[in-house]
Structures are given as C-alpha cells and as structure tokens.
Amino acid sequence: MSAIADVAKLAGVSKATASRALSGKGYVAEPTRLRVTEAAAQIGYVASPNAASLVTGQTKNVGVVIPFINRWFFAEVLEGIEEALLDRGYDMTLYNLSADSPDRGRIFEFFLARKRFDGVIAVGVEMSADETARLHSLGKPVVGVGGPLPGIHTIGIDDVATARLATEHLLRLGHTAIVHIGGRQAEQMDFAVHGKRLTGFLEAMHAAGLPADGVFETEMSLPGGYEAGLRVLGDPRRPTAVFAASDEVAIGAIIAARQLGILVPAELSVIGIDGHEYADMFRLTTLEQHPRSQGTLAVELLMAEVGASDQLPTEPSHTLIPVDLAMRVSTRAPGTSAS
Amino acid sequence: MSAIADVAKLAGVSKATASRALSGKGYVAEPTRLRVTEAAAQIGYVASPNAASLVTGQTKNVGVVIPFINRWFFAEVLEGIEEALLDRGYDMTLYNLSADSPDRGRIFEFFLARKRFDGVIAVGVEMSADETARLHSLGKPVVGVGGPLPGIHTIGIDDVATARLATEHLLRLGHTAIVHIGGRQAEQMDFAVHGKRLTGFLEAMHAAGLPADGVFETEMSLPGGYEAGLRVLGDPRRPTAVFAASDEVAIGAIIAARQLGILVPAELSVIGIDGHEYADMFRLTTLEQHPRSQGTLAVELLMAEVGASDQLPTEPSHTLIPVDLAMRVSTRAPGTSAS
C-alpha cells in the first residue's frame, strides 16, 4: 500500500484529500488538514518525489553543470547556489563537467537527458549551439553564470570592463611599468575569459599611451601565478605593478614575490579579480565580483522561469553583475612604503 | 504515450520487449535487441529514471552529505566521488551540511527522508546515533569518510597516528622547539579531529621527553593559520618548527612567517597534513592522505553495498587510509640552510 494511503487511512480520509492537505493545493477543511498532517507526522511520512514527479513533471531538483569544484570562484558560486536551493526545498545535482573531457558528451546526451531536474544552471560553461539546443529540447529552463549564452538568461561580470578598471586603478596610482599575468590564450577557459581580461588590460594601457608589451601567460591557477611570478619578477627590470587575471593567479604571483624577497605592496602592487576572502592575508587588492551572490542570483532567475514555465518566454538577457573595488585596497603608488 | 512505447512501436515490438532489450535484463533475441536499440537511438530515447525508480526502487543517484565545499580537502574528496559516480552512471546530489546550522535537522528529516538515492556518503560528518538510525531506517546503505561511525562502513586516516608521525619527523630532524597550531578545542570539527591531532602531537613530544607547552589554537583554515602564525612567530623566542593540524593552517602560518621576514624552510620548518597540491609552492612538507582516492574508495564501498543489498550485511568496518610522508619534503634540521 502506498505510503500516502497509510496516512489517509489513519486520518480517516481519502488519498486525494490527504494529498491536498499535505501539498496545500486544493480545498481542505482546516480540521481535516490538521488530522492529516498529524497522521503524517505520526508515521513520519515524506512524499516520494519520484511518484510525485511522475505525475506533476516537477522534480524539485536543479542540475548544476560546472567545470571545477576545487577552484575558489566555482566552489563559492556552488555554495551560494546550494544554499539558495535548500531554502526553497530543492535538491542540487552536480555535474562536474571537466572542460573538454570525453565525459562532456555523456553528460549532455545521457545524464542531462534523464531530465531529473526542473532546470539547469550552467556555471562557467560555454555551451555550443548544439548543446543549448539539446538542453532546450528538454523543455526545462536553463540559466548561465559567467557569460552571455544565446537564447538563455545569463549573469556574469563584464570581463573587459573589469580588467580595464583594474588596470586603470594602477595607472591612477602612477604606475607605468605594469605587467599582466593571465591565462594562456591558447587554452582559453569558456567565454574566452583569458582573452577578455587581456583585452581590458591592453585597452587601458593604450588609452594611457603606454606600451603594453608586458603580458605573461600561464595556467589560470595559484601555481600558475607563482610560476609566472618567478619569471616576471626575477628580472631586475621588474615592473612596479601586476594586474593578474584572477585572484588565484595574483596570490601565486605574490607568493613568488615574497620568495624573491620583494615586499607586497611596498615594492610591488598586485591587483586581482574575484574578491577572494584571502586577499587581506596576502595584501592583495582585488575587485569584488561576489561569487556567492552570483550563485544566489542564478537560482532566483531560474526559479522565476520554473514557476512561469507556461508564460511567454521573456527575451533572454545577460545581466551584468556590478564589480567594485574591494575595500581592502592595499595597492600603492610606485616607490611608496607604509600607509 | 510513454516514450518507451514510441520506441517499441518503431521497432515493432511490445513495451516489455523494448524494456528488456534496453535494460539488458531478460531474454531478447539478438536481432530484436538490435532493432530496439536502433529505434531508441533514432528517437534519442532516454529512460525516465523517475518512472523506473518507482518500480525498481533504484534511483541511480547517490546523496553526498558534506560540511564544506570550499575547503581543499572536501572539494578534493568531492571531485573524487563525482568522477567515480559518473563512471558508473550515477548522479550525485549534494547536501552542504554546515556543521551546526539549523539546516542540519531539515536535511535529515526532509531532504534525506525523500530517499532520492540508492545510498549516502557522509564526508566529515559525525552523525549522532539518532541520525544514523534515521538513515538506516531508510534502508539505504551509508558509508562515511573521515572517522569511525557506529554501524556503518567508514574510511579515514588515523588522526592520532598521523599527527604523531608528523611530529616525529620534526624530532628526527633534531628540532626541539616545536609548536603545534591546531583547531580550537572548543570548536571541534566532527570526529574531534582537532583533539586527535593535538593528542598525536603531545604523545610524540612526551615520548621524546620534551615539554609540550607550545600549543596554539586557531580557526582550522588558511586565515586561521595566518593569524596564529603571527602570534607564534612574532615572539623572538620563536620555535624552529611548526606542526600544523592541516595544510591550510600550515600554509597560513608560512604566509605569516614570510610576512615577518622568516625564511621557510631555512629558518623555520613547517609540516602539515593533507598532501595539498600547493605544498611545493609554499615549501611546505606535508603528509599525503590522498583525499581524491578517499572519495573514490568511498564510492567503491557504497557500490558494493548497493549491489549486495539483499546479502547479509557485513560487519561495519573502519578502513584506515595509509598516510605517508609526501615526497616533497623540505623540512630542515634546525639552523640548516640550503639543501
């Protein structure tokens, strides 16, 4: 006998009434509702989401596709999503989609095709037209975090503008020997993040009439920043400031600087992008991009679409998260020491 | 019409045969099987796991309960689990169970009660007798990572022994002024990890006939290690070696050391526990505890139980992951400089 039948019997009502009482949908007399909820509590009844999904089509589950778990920005977005989802009674199913792994195909063709979710959040995943089409054909809403994606609602920062902002901050302090350490252009992340941040840097330098020949490529990670930092700063004609394409790269570079006996920020200003919680510790200036809130916002966007699935789809938009210079600014004018 | 009915019609067989052909269970003539799989491929058929679960009770989904996503050890375990699960065609549903948040109750009483999974992996979560009982009553296998849990299979490292090993390594190098930086005893993590690692330290110091009064408590994180590092190393009578209760604390301490102009490892040896991938960069000696493999192993254990659910339950065991001194040893004898 189905579980809800037990509840119904115990409360002396029909399954239908029990269902209505428990789900809050449809008319149920208050005393009846009470008897049912009590009966449910007594047996410890929890509805089988499978059975419910089968008939309603709603799964109370959201799929998240993400390329990394163990990278600060992504982990943070994930925590934001998870918390927001939990609040709404949703489960989160995680698909760790390594950039160009052979699993990518399987995830789209098999895992996602199972439609175990009411919607999908793609974090930092640039989907091909084919992939978005496939997702759309499932008839489930999709939102993206990280960059514009044709046909779906997305949020993210303006990478070019952010990079320009960071560079301009250094310029404003009087730095002229500025170097950019960024991800390798040959191994772009999705949404060409490496390229966009480089572009912003170049734009700012050109606008200031400065040569922009100080561009160093490395892996977009802490060890990558470290490695590049050693290269950049080992040279006696080293720059007075570094704009790193991510906080992780920036921190790696700072570690390298200290390794070489260079004081940060007294002898070298470093600025990154992310608003990393460790920035203070490393004396790092960073631009705040609120990864946690990006996760929360993505959930809100998705929920709006989940609820309004029968409405006309609104024009897909790309919402830009405002990026601001974090309070913990510790960059200095060149040659300046203590604050 | 149900999707499998479409496949069946296209292949000219009954739903039952189509199901058998697709699932591989039951007798199907080879040519028939072929016709069915082709038909399925043609329509792009993927079985609805909801409907299947409803009748089989199998969900092809595993729930993971974990206190942090954004901490290196946990993120790494998670990636290991996710990969192993994906290989087996399983989905992973994540429950981010913050230590003592009010959500904890909700997760056990509501989310987990929904039984959307064939099993649960609890990572670094010490469950109360009540909680394990509740989980058991769902009739789904559970395995734990991090410490022994009564009644279920678990894996983890021997925290006391590992801490002793780390301390002994420093003693063997000739250090006598050794300090322990660990998590606050008042805010234990689950499984009393802080306490156990402290115990191992004290045991080794006592065995060596040394006073063990150098114990500093802080938050078990990178900033925590930094803060404690400043305290410990600011004192002119500073130690020659630090045993940190985790790599994150160790790295924080090293950052503090460099901030204070102390060279690591030339002037200060630091040892941690985790086998953190960033250890090299920080010149950190660390004990390898293979977090990724712990995730993989947990999945293997769980799968064994999922498959053999009708067998007699084997006696729950706690498997100790061997911990070894990572190759990247850079600790030094006191007062020693370059290698």
Add this chain to the structure above:
DNA sequence: ATGAAAGCGCTAACAC
C-alpha cells in the same frame, strides 16, 4: 523469446 496486464506512489480531473 515475446506480449498482455498489473502496478510502483502519487496527483489531478471530475463528480458529488
């Protein structure tokens, strides 16, 4: 080796 029919646990029409 294949098909017909029952039913997993629930919700949604539709009657009353």
Add this chain to the structure above:
DNA sequence: GTGTTAGCGCTTTCAT
C-alpha cells in the same frame, strides 16, 4: 470540501 477514478512511464510477473 471530499471521494472516485484515471493515469504519469516504466518494469515485471505470468502466460503463451
């Protein structure tokens, strides 16, 4: 307001 009935899409006896 409440009960009756008919499925949701699949797997699984049980016949054949």
